[in-house]
Amino acid sequence: MKRWKMPSPLSWxxxxxxxxxxxxxxxxxxxKTSRATELRSDKLAAAPVLGAVPAGAGLRLLSLExxxxxxxxxxxRGWVRAGTLQLPSELADVSRLASGRLAAGNQAIxxxxxxxxxxxxxxxxxxxxxxxxDPKTSPLPGARVDKESATQIAQAMQVPQANIRYLQDEQATxxxxxxxxxxxxARVQEGDRVFIHYSGHGTRFPDPESGGCAEALSTYDGxxxxxxxxxxxxxxxxxxxxxxxxxxxxxxxxxxxxxLVSKVPLPRDRSxxxxxxxPPLQGRFTPTSESCAKPSNVKTRSWxxxxxxxxVYPQDIVFLSAARPDEVSLEDPLKGGLATQYLRDxxxxxxxxxxxxGAISVEELQQCAQKKINLRMKNDSLFTPHHLMLSGNxxxxxxxxxxxxxxxxxxxxxxxxxxxxxAQTPTAxxxxxxxxxxxTTAPVSPPPMSLPAPTPAPVLALPAVPPKLLPLTGAxxxxxxxDQRDGKRRVQxxxxxxxxxxxxxPLDLSIQSDRAGYVYVASAGSDNQSLVLLFPNxxxxxxxxxxxxxxxxxxxxxxxxxxxPAGKNSLLVVVTDGPRDLSTLGKxxxxxxxxxxxxxxxxxxxxxxxxxxxxxxxxxxxxxxxRPLPATCSDAYGAAWAAVEERP
Numbered sequence: 021m022k023r024w025k026m027p028s029p030l031s032w033x034x035x036x037x038x039x040x041x042x043x044x045x046x047x048x049x050x051x052k053t054s055r056a057t058e059l060r061s062d063k064l065a066a067a068p069v070l071g072a073v074p075a076g077a078g079l080r081l082l083s084l085e086x087x088x089x090x091x092x093x094x095x096x097r098g099w100v101r102a103g104t105l106q107l108p109s110e111l112a113d114v115s116r117l118a119s120g121r122l123a124a125g126n127q128a129i130x131x132x133x134x135x136x137x138x139x140x141x142x143x144x145x146x147x148x149x150x151x152x153x154d155p156k157t158s159p160l161p162g163a164r165v166d167k168e169s170a171t172q173i174a175q176a177m178q179v180p181q182a183n184i185r186y187l188q189d190e191q192a193t194x195x196x197x198x199x200x201x202x203x204x205x206a207r208v209q210e211g212d213r214v215f216i217h218y219s220g221h222g223t224r225f226p227d228p229e230s231g232g233c234a235e236a237l238s239t240y241d242g243x244x245x246x247x248x249x250x251x252x253x254x255x256x257x258x259x260x261x262x263x264x265x266x267x268x269x270x271x272x273x274x275x276x277x278x279x280l281v282s283k284v285p286l287p288r289d290r291s292x293x294x295x296x297x298x299p300p301l302q303g304r305f306t307p308t309s310e311s312c313a314k315p316s317n318v319k320t321r322s323w324x325x326x327x328x329x330x331x332v333y334p335q336d337i338v339f340l341s342a343a344r345p346d347e348v349s350l351e352d353p354l355k356g357g358l359a360t361q362y363l364r365d366x367x368x369x370x371x372x373x374x375x376x377x378g379a380i381s382v383e384e385l386q387q388c389a390q391k392k393i394n395l396r397m398k399n400d401s402l403f404t405p406h407h408l409m410l411s412g413n414x415x416x417x418x419x420x421x422x423x424x425x426x427x428x429x430x431x432x433x434x435x436x437x438x439x440x441x442x443a444q445t446p447t448a449x450x451x452x453x454x455x456x457x458x459x460t461t462a463p464v465s466p467p468p469m470s471l472p473a474p475t476p477a478p479v480l481a482l483p484a485v486p487p488k489l490l491p492l493t494g495a496x497x498x499x500x501x502x503d504q505r506d507g508k509r510r511v512q513x514x515x516x517x518x519x520x521x522x523x524x525x526p527l528d529l530s531i532q533s534d535r536a537g538y539v540y541v542a543s544a545g546s547d548n549q550s551l552v553l554l555f556p557n558x559x560x561x562x563x564x565x566x567x568x569x570x571x572x573x574x575x576x577x578x579x580x581x582x583x584x585p586a587g588k589n590s591l592l593v594v595v596t597d598g599p600r601d602l603s604t605l606g607k608x609x610x611x612x613x614x615x616x617x618x619x620x621x622x623x624x625x626x627x628x629x630x631x632x633x634x635x636x637x638x639x640x641x642x643x644x645x646x647r648p649l650p651a652t653c654s655d656a657y658g659a660a661w662a663a664v665e666e667r668p
Contacts, residue, residue: 049081049108051091057104059096062370063088066398070098079105090369136632138180140643141212141653145204146170147187147197149220153241157221164188165356166219166273169364174215176367176419177269182644183207192220194239197249201257205264211506211597211654214265215418216258219357222274223248224345235345237274255332262332266506266656269382269418271340273357275349335507338382338416343406350403358396359408362389367419377492377500378624383414415503494544495663497551497618498592501542501627502661505594509658510534513593519665520582527580529591531571533658537595537651539563539571540602540630546587546666550617551626553602554580558612565595578612582666593660598633598652605629631655 055075060067063085073079073093079100080092089102148170150163167188174184187200208214221238236248262268342349342359351357366388371380374387386408394405492500516528531539540563541555556563559578565571574580605614605626616622633655635641641653 051079051081051089051108052106053077053079053100053104054106055104057100059091059093059098059100061098062392062395063090063099063365064392064396066395067099070096073100081105081107085365136178138175138183138643139178139653139655140180140183140641140645140649141209141655142174142177142179142183142215143204143208143212144170144174144177144179144184144215144217145187145200146174146184147192147200147216147218147220149189149192149238149240151189151240152221152238153190157238160220160351161353162351162356163219165354166217166351166360169356169360170217170219170271173217173360173364173367173418177213177215178419179215180643190240192239193241194249197239198257201254201261205260208261208264209648209654210264211266211651211656212264213655214261214268216268216270217273217360218271219273219360222272222349237272259332262337263508265336266654267336267338267413267416268332269338269340269416271360271363273342273349273351273360275343275347333507334412335503335505336413338412338414338418339410340382340386341409344409347406348403349406350397352396358393358406359389362392362396365389365392373620375492376620377497378620378622378627379417380419381414382416382418383410385418386410413503415500417504492618492623494546494548494551494618495588495590497623498542498544498590498661501592501594501630502659504631504657505659506656509595509656511593511595511658511660513591513660513662515662515664518663519667522582522584522586522666522668525582527574527582527664529573529593531565531573531593531595531660532568533565533595534567535595535597535658536567537565537597537657538599539565540594540596540600541573542592542594544590544592544618546585546589548618550615550622553605553614553616553626556602557614558607584666584668586666586668589664589666591662591664593662594630594657595659596630596633596657597654598635600630600632601634602629630657 053073053075057073059070059073061070071093077093079089082090082092082097084090084102087102088099089105090099091097146167148163148167150161151159167186171184175181185200185204187196204214204216218237222235223238224233224235226233234250234252236250237254238248242248258268258270340359340363342357349357349359352361355361363385366385367380370392371385371388373380374384390405390408393408397403397405510533512530512532514530516530517525520527529541531541533539539555540553543552543554545552555573557578560575602614605616607614616626633652635650635653641649
């Protein structure tokens with residue numbers, strides 16, 4: 021009987037819950053400049069100038085957003101003022117709008133960005149309050165724009181329009197918000213993914229129950245002192261959703277320190293920023309007790325604190341807040357909250373795959389959006405930048421996999437703030453994997469999950485030196501894939517031996533899952549070149565497992581023996597609800613095992629495949645269905661991780 025050597029160590033990443041894929045070519049408009057203009061790295065007056073564009077220059081129009089045009093000019097890509105272009109009549113009206121949106125339907129013009137198809141297992145609730153019943157509460161005109169920006173974020177996360185629910189202005193009363201969360205819970209099934217966005221005022225006030233200060237969201241009918249939805253209550257309302265959802269992503273574009281109102285300037289005109297043609301900013305806050313105005317001296321609990329207190333697993337939730345508790349979050353009245361508009365831009369186009377993982381994590385989105393906030397406020401005489409606060413699963417990937425770029429292109433893009441990862445032509449085919457080498461498997465339990473403290477993105481200027489991209493090790497690559505798991509699912513992996521003698525000891529695995537599904541086993545070795553999918557393979561495609569069943573691998577038809585070189589290897593076991601289509605992965609000559617190189621493109625390809633179920637037909641998972649969907653529609657999975665030492 022042939023004994024298969026451990027395929028060449030493979031390391032790759034499944035970065036993918038709602039993953040990312042390369043963009044295909046799409047229709048683009050050829051236009052000319054009506055007068056000389058400047059090509060900038062971002063759609064901001066303070067953004068670095070990439071070049072001076074003369075009158076009559078030909079440009080390829082990619083999109084119109086916020087009075088700016090995203091264009092290709094020769095070999096350069098950047099932003100120019102839309103008013104400097106000779107646009108077709110149907111686009112000229114859009115260019116004159118400060119929001120860059122069509123009046124009818126209020127939809128953004130986008131010619132290049134697309135994501136993966138919408139999925140029935142994705143849901144969103146978008147709450148935006150631009151005016152309040154209480155006349156004492158200042159209006160937030162930018163919240164109306166946030167509704168559209170949040171819709172684009174949801175769509176990038178594969179949420180179908182039929183699964184997006186809205187509450188705007190008078191619809192967003194306290195009772196209506198509570199009812200909308202109950203309705204959301206009724207729609208969400210096991211393994212679904214959920215996005216919740218709130219845009220409006222936040223506040224805080226003394227809380228006798230906790231002996232500190234409570235944070236809350238202001239509702240339309242809440243006014244200054246009543247009818248608010250406390251973080252504590254929000255956590256309780258979302259608890260049943262979080263216990264079912266594969267991932268719950270919550271974003272608040274609001275200020276949580278309303279007591280700062282006495283110290284914050286009121287909205288003002290453009291004369292306060294004479295060197296900028298950007299609209300003036302205003303804060304999102306409502307008045308509260310002076311005793312809660314200085315959070316450095318008081319006890320307070322964030323929404324994630326409250327969610328953890330009611331038993332929500334931090335692995336499965338992400339919380340992004342627009343500002344620290346002692347800061348005022350800001351909005352552009354014409355373009356929306358800075359946090360929302362820049363997160364949208366980073367998600368759709370501008371974020372950098374800093375670690376070369378093949379995907380954009382929410383932490384990389386946070387860093388990208390923070391840089392944009394810093395740049396937008398560079399010349400503001402009244403405000404300093406507020407800091408995005410991220411907690412929960414920082415490695416969560418909310419949208420598509422990024423197109424792999426040469427390191428030089430990614431680094432250069434990062435230094436200018438312009439990242440075109442989603443629009444590059446595909447790179448050359450992957451080279452053939454190197455000759456087989458070793459194995460690895462010592463049961464190493466992942467460190468216990470603990471609630472990470474919220475951390476703000478650093479306030480730094482755009483880097484003068486491109487960041488250095490460090491290649492991921494095989495273990496790190498598998499760990500990133502492990503981080504995308506549904507933490508509520510229990511997968512157990514036991515090794516016959518944690519240390520294997522080269523040429524003597526076989527690999528011996530025992531796998532159990534608390535629910536039925538499909539088993540996939542990946543291995544990354546010490547050579548850090550490729551990741552091997554050990555199971556299923558060409559010799560054994562029966563990867564079904566029942567709940568509580570003990571699955572022993574490898575099976576007798578494909579035994580694996582440690583073959584060296586000496587070192588530590590890693591194993592990842594994934595149990596999915598639905599089957600995955602891995603037919604496009606390459607194989608080494610004479611090997612039954614699928615593999616992918618440990619580079620950004622290889623990790624993105626493999627991650628995309630493992631992170632997306634393959635239903636038997638589109639009809640099997642209809643969008644908007646009132647009946648429960650089969651488990652095979654779900655992209656969720658449980659996972660276990662281990663390491664094995666090979667010795668002579």
